[in-house]
Amino acid sequence: MLEEKxxxxxxxxxxxxxxxxxxxxxxxxxxxxxxxxxxxxxILKSLKDLTEQERKIVGQIANATKIEVESVxxxxxxxxxxxxxxxxxxxxxxxxxxxxxxRGHLHPLTKIQNxxxxxxxxxxxxxxxxxxxxxxFYNFDALxxxxxxxxxxxxxxxxxxNNKQQTTDDLPTGQAGKQQERILLRTHTSPVQIRFMQTHxxxxxxxxxxxxxxxxxxxxxxxxxxxxFEALMVGDDVNVGNFKFIAQEFFSKFFKKEINVRxxxxxxxxxxxxxxxxxxxxxxxxxxxPSCKGGGWLEVGGAGMVNQxxxxxxxxxxxxxxxxxxxxxxxxxxxxxxxxNDIRLFHSGDKRFTDQF
Ligand SMILES: [Zn+2]
Numbered sequence: 001m002l003e004e005k006x007x008x009x010x011x012x013x014x015x016x017x018x019x020x021x022x023x024x025x026x027x028x029x030x031x032x033x034x035x036x037x038x039x040x041x042x043i044l045k046s047l048k049d050l051t052e053q054e055r056k057i058v059g060q061i062a063n064a065t066k067i068e069v070e071s072v073x074x075x076x077x078x079x080x081x082x083x084x085x086x087x088x089x090x091x092x093x094x095x096x097x098x099x100x101x102x103r104g105h106l107h108p109l110t111k112i113q114n115x116x117x118x119x120x121x122x123x124x125x126x127x128x129x130x131x132x133x134x135x136x137f138y139n140f141d142a143l144x145x146x147x148x149x150x151x152x153x154x155x156x157x158x159x160x161x162n163n164k165q166q167t168t169d170d171l172p173t174g175q176a177g178k179q180q181e182r183i184l185l186r187t188h189t190s191p192v193q194i195r196f197m198q199t200h201x202x203x204x205x206x207x208x209x210x211x212x213x214x215x216x217x218x219x220x221x222x223x224x225x226x227x228x229f230e231a232l233m234v235g236d237d238v239n240v241g242n243f244k245f246i247a248q249e250f251f252s253k254f255f256k257k258e259i260n261v262r263x264x265x266x267x268x269x270x271x272x273x274x275x276x277x278x279x280x281x282x283x284x285x286x287x288x289x290p291s292c293k294g295g296g297w298l299e300v301g302g303a304g305m306v307n308q309x310x311x312x313x314x315x316x317x318x319x320x321x322x323x324x325x326x327x328x329x330x331x332x333x334x335x336x337x338x339x340x341n342d343i344r345l346f347h348s349g350d351k352r353f354t355d356q357f
Pocket of ligand 1 (some may be wrong): 281282283284285286287288289290291292293294296297
């Protein structure tokens with residue numbers, strides 16, 4: 001009887017499925033009982049030889065059996081999968097340090113420039129900007145630098161070829177007035193003072209950070225390209241005391257400690273009076289130590305009261321305004337604070353250096 005055969009197949013299948021212990025064995029059983037060559041499939045194939053009534057009865061039994069065996073197979077498969085899940089292998093150690101991602105960062109000079117701009121703007125200064133390619137007028141003439149000053153020498157300044165000038169050089173005398181002005185790579189940020197004054201009326205206080213160029217051999221303290229910072233404050237009665245206060249405020253904020261400023265008489269064409277200024281040693285505070293060679297002071301730069309000739313060149317009436325101007329190198333400032341002994345490191349492109357900032 002087909003019904004009995006089917007019943008026997010079902011009993012065998014359920015018993016064997018219950019005893020199985022691996023997914024591979026379970027798959028073998030699936031083929032054995034329900035596969036194309038299984039006894040059960042053969043029975044289904046032989047249904048067509050039965051009478052219609054028999055086919056109906058046996059067909060229903062076979063169908064119900066197939067559904068039952070399949071559901072038992074599925075349940076067993078789920079059970080085996082859960083049992084075989086390897087928790088140890090899948091374990092995640094959430095305390096393990098993450099892989100370090102390589103990220104870019106700002107260059108130390110950009111960082112220090114941002115820092116200085118923050119300090120100065122907090123004291124009411126505006127940020128001014130100017131071109132790196134300048135004319136002789138803005139770089140030298142307007143700043144009261146004499147025509148024969150050694151700074152104009154080709155060994156100190158990068159003069160640029162002005163293509164329009166090449167032909168006018170050969171013009172007969174009398175037409176010399178048509179000559180194009182000579183151009184150069186600015187040797188300091190001071191030309192920005194003139195450009196700003198030409199378009200603004202005092203009172204104002206500005207800073208002008210930027211790149212400068214000098215035609216000179218490089219060594220541990222000299223570079224042909226470097227960054228400068230220019231500060232200019234102009235008004236009706238701006239005086240040396242204002243400069244000293246602003247400078248002390250600035251250096252105290254920059255070095256994050258109380259810094260004193262000392263002025264020594266000096267000479268610059270664009271300021272009168274002019275002075276070199278020192279700051280109290282950032283290491284010993286003025287007591288004297290190897291950093292300041294025992295003197296208690298560190299040389300920082302030059303400053304002075306704007307020469308009236310400079311005001312005149314910028315279009316202001318002589319004697320109407322007073323102001324101070326000072327400049328210093330960004331690299332030098334960072335070298336002082338971070339004990340860097342070679343200015344060439346800044347443009348070396350050496351990541352071992354830049355990554356330390
Ligand atoms: Zn010292």
